[in-house]
Amino acid sequence: MSLFSHAKLALTVAELHHLPADSLGEVAFAGRSNAGKSSAINALTHRRRLAFVARKPGKTRLIQLFELAPRHFLVDLPGYGYAQVDASTRRQWGRLVDAYLGQREPLKGLILIMDVRHPLTPLDRHLVEWFLPRGRPVHVLLTKADKLSRSQALGALRGLERLLAAEGMPCTVQLFSSQARSGVEQAQSIIAQWLDLSARAVKAPAAKIKTPG
Ligand SMILES: Nc1nc2c(ncn2[C@@H]2O[C@H](COP(=O)(O)OP(=O)(O)OP(=O)(O)O)[C@@H](O)[C@H]2O)c(=O)[nH]1
Numbered sequence: 001m002s003l004f005s006h007a008k009l010a011l012t013v014a015e016l017h018h019l020p021a022d023s024l025g026e027v028a029f030a031g032r033s034n035a036g037k038s039s040a041i042n043a044l045t046h047r048r049r050l051a052f053v054a055r056k057p058g059k060t061r062l063i064q065l066f067e068l069a070p071r072h073f074l075v076d077l078p079g080y081g082y083a084q085v086d087a088s089t090r091r092q093w094g095r096l097v098d099a100y101l102g103q104r105e106p107l108k109g110l111i112l113i114m115d116v117r118h119p120l121t122p123l124d125r126h127l128v129e130w131f132l133p134r135g136r137p138v139h140v141l142l143t144k145a146d147k148l149s150r151s152q153a154l155g156a157l158r159g160l161e162r163l164l165a166a167e168g169m170p171c172t173v174q175l176f177s178s179q180a181r182s183g184v185e186q187a188q189s190i191i192a193q194w195l196d197l198s199a200r201a202v203k204a205p206a207a208k209i210k211t212p213g
């Protein structure tokens with residue numbers, strides 16, 4: 001059994017002070033509304049419905065925590081950029097996400113989910129530029145890769161890598177598909193490293209996992 005198969009929904013919160021006080025490590029999933037954050041968490045944890053996948057976009061309005069190992073969590077953040085919500089609701093989501101990403105001490109890194117067909121929208125760029133100076137890593141999942149041919153998807157990957165390098169944004173990037181379950185092991189090994197969890201418990205080939213420190 002891999003580490004990720006044991007995940008369970010631990011907590012849903014609307015306010016930061018309800019987050020677990022004794023958390024040892026968290027990896028957050030952020031991105032535009034409907035980009036595929038909740039689906040990615042389900043693919044990574046080998047579940048169909050651990051995280052709620054909305055039929056309509058903009059449904060994840062709360063912070064959901066999934067426990068991978070005792071006191072270690074994957075964190076599903078509300079998506080940004082959904083035009084159909086009123087301005088005050090949008091501000092409230094923004095405040096919650098900004099406060100979480102800006103202040104949460106156990107946060108080890110950010111998994112940024114982008115639709116491979118729409119990489120690095122202005123809102124994604126804004127988030128990366130704001131978050132990177134905080135000194136924590138960003139790993140981009142270019143998801144819905146199943147919607148493109150292999151060569152188109154690779155073109156999008158290389159294009160984004162070049163753009164991030166040219167702009168001095170040191171993020172790592174990979175292709176991902178929740179539907180095809182591709183890119184899962186690569187993402188799992190990064191999350192396990194960030195959380196400093198035993199690599200042996202993860203299915204990814206041992207050679208790909210750097211020992212922490
Ligand atoms: N083809 C394909 N569809 C996907 C993939 N990932 C997500 N989707 C679809 O995209 C839609 C949005 O997925 P969610 O996982 O709910 O997206 P989200 O980012 O959590 O959305 P919010 O919670 O509203 O911010 C759903 O209809 C999913 O089935 C993927 O890898 N491939």
Ligand SMILES: [Mg+2]
Binds near residue numbers: 038
């Ligand atoms: Mg969601």
